[in-house]
Amino acid sequence: MSRTEVLDPEVGRTLSALSASAKRGLGDPALAELVVIRASQLNHCAFCLDMHLGIAREHGVSEKQLDLLAAWEEAEGVYDERERAALALTEAVTVLTEGFVPDAVWATAAEQFDDGQLAHLIGLVVAINNWNRVMVARRIPPGGHRP
Amino acid sequence: MTTEETVRYAPEHTPRLSWAQHAPEVYKAMLRLDTAARRGLDPRLLELVKIRASQLNHCAFCLDMHSKDALAAGESVERIIQLGAWEESKHFYTEKEAAALELTDAVTVLTDGFVPDEVYDHAAKHFEEAELAQLIAAITVINAWNRFGVTCRMVPGHYEAGKHQ
Numbered sequence: 001m002s003r004t005e006v007l008d009p010e011v012g013r014t015l016s017a018l019s020a021s022a023k024r025g026l027g028d029p030a031l032a033e034l035v036v037i038r039a040s041q042l043n044h045c046a047f048c049l050d051m052h053l054g055i056a057r058e059h060g061v062s063e064k065q066l067d068l069l070a071a072w073e074e075a076e077g078v079y080d081e082r083e084r085a086a087l088a089l090t091e092a093v094t095v096l097t098e099g100f101v102p103d104a105v106w107a108t109a110a111e112q113f114d115d116g117q118l119a120h121l122i123g124l125v126v127a128i129n130n131w132n133r134v135m136v137a138r139r140i141p142p143g144g145h146r147p
Numbered sequence: 148m149t150t151e152e153t154v155r156y157a158p159e160h161t162p163r164l165s166w167a168q169h170a171p172e173v174y175k176a177m178l179r180l181d182t183a184a185r186r187g188l189d190p191r192l193l194e195l196v197k198i199r200a201s202q203l204n205h206c207a208f209c210l211d212m213h214s215k216d217a218l219a220a221g222e223s224v225e226r227i228i229q230l231g232a233w234e235e236s237k238h239f240y241t242e243k244e245a246a247a248l249e250l251t252d253a254v255t256v257l258t259d260g261f262v263p264d265e266v267y268d269h270a271a272k273h274f275e276e277a278e279l280a281q282l283i284a285a286i287t288v289i290n291a292w293n294r295f296g297v298t299c300r301m302v303p304g305h306y307e308a309g310k311h312q
Contacts, residue, residue, distance in 0.1 A: 003267055003271075004271075004276050004279055004280055006276055006277060006279075006280035007280055007284070008183060008184075008186070008277070008280060008281060008284060010183040010186075011180065011183045011184050011280075011281075014176060014179045014180035014183050015180060017176040017179065017180075018173060018176035018177060018180055018291075021170070021172035021173050021175075021176050022170070022173050024172075025170055025172065025173065042257075042258050043257040043258060044257065044258075044261060089298075092298075093294050093297075093298050094258065095258050096203075096204040096205065096206075096293060096294060096297055097203050097204060097205075097255065097258070097259075098258075099205075100205060100297055101297060101298045106298075110163075115164060115169045116169045116170070118164060118166075118169070119164060119166040119167075119168075119169035119170035119173065120169075120170050120173060122164075122166055122170075122294070122295065122298050122299070123166070123170050123173035123295075125294065126291045126294045126295060127291075129287075129290060129291065129294060130180075130287050130288070130290070130291050132257060133254050133257060133283070133286065133287040133290060134283055134284065134287055136254075136257055136261060136262060137250075137253075137254045137262050137267070137283045137286075137287075138283065139261075139262075
């Protein structure tokens with residue numbers, strides 16, 4: 001049985017509005033793409049990876065940063081402190097079923113981001129987790145996104 | 148134990164961040180998304196789905212809210228309690244509800260794998276296409292609220308039924 005391609009238009013619009021407002025509030029498009037790609041790796045969203053790897057390159061994210069993202073913790077010198085704090089928070093917020101968001105992860109993020117940035121960063125992680133879910137659940141194939 | 152004895156509970160934690168105040172546009176978008184995703188779904192089923200996802204994601208604030216809302220809407224205590232082990236208490240639920248709970252589990256725990264074909268197909272047998280799309284959206288939305296709630300350590304216990312409906 002094939003899966004549905006249906007997504008209610010208003011649901012689609014509001015998912016987009018959520019992503020856009022979070023990204024705008026974070027104010028760092030390159031970092032936003034790293035966050036979004038890392039969450040999509042964890043959630044195994046092929047559509048989202050394809051789409052956001054393309055957007056990341058348009059924003060000038062380096063090939064090295066994209067190549068090593070799945071092992072960012074072990075990639076010394078590739079990501080700065082702010083990026084590392086954001087990636088650690090992204091992972092914790094994405095993998096909720098295995099525990100909570102650790103205090104240490106939160107504290108590190110709170111050192112690098114002010115409250116407004118932090119709220120939007122969380123919003124961005126939530127927003128890509130939304131897209132990952134609606135795409136993976138319906139098995140939407142990669143390659144459908146046209147910039 | 149006497150009735151005079153006072154039980155001392157652990158102190159209440161404080162939330163980490165009032166995210167909605169710091170990101171009002173994000174909060175507004177979440178409210179609109181929530182409204183859009185619940186259209187066409189049975190409200191009783193929706194609360195079961197919300198409670199089940201909140202259990203998996205350990206969102207205390209969301210469990211407090213949705214258990215209270217479910218009870219206020221006439222849901223039984225037994226059906227709420229058994230959600231934690233719904234696979235072993237399927238006779239508390241209709242087959243349609245059980246299919247929705249199965250899909251809720253699969254869509255919520257994405258990091259362990261994909262959404263299995265048999266789970267999807269089972270849901271597709273009980274929900275027509277547009278309703279199934281809304282169910283997927285609704286599961287997604289409670290996952291979103293769970294993420295805000297857990298990450299910001301929103302405090303459970305103060306919700307009054309119907310406040311956010």
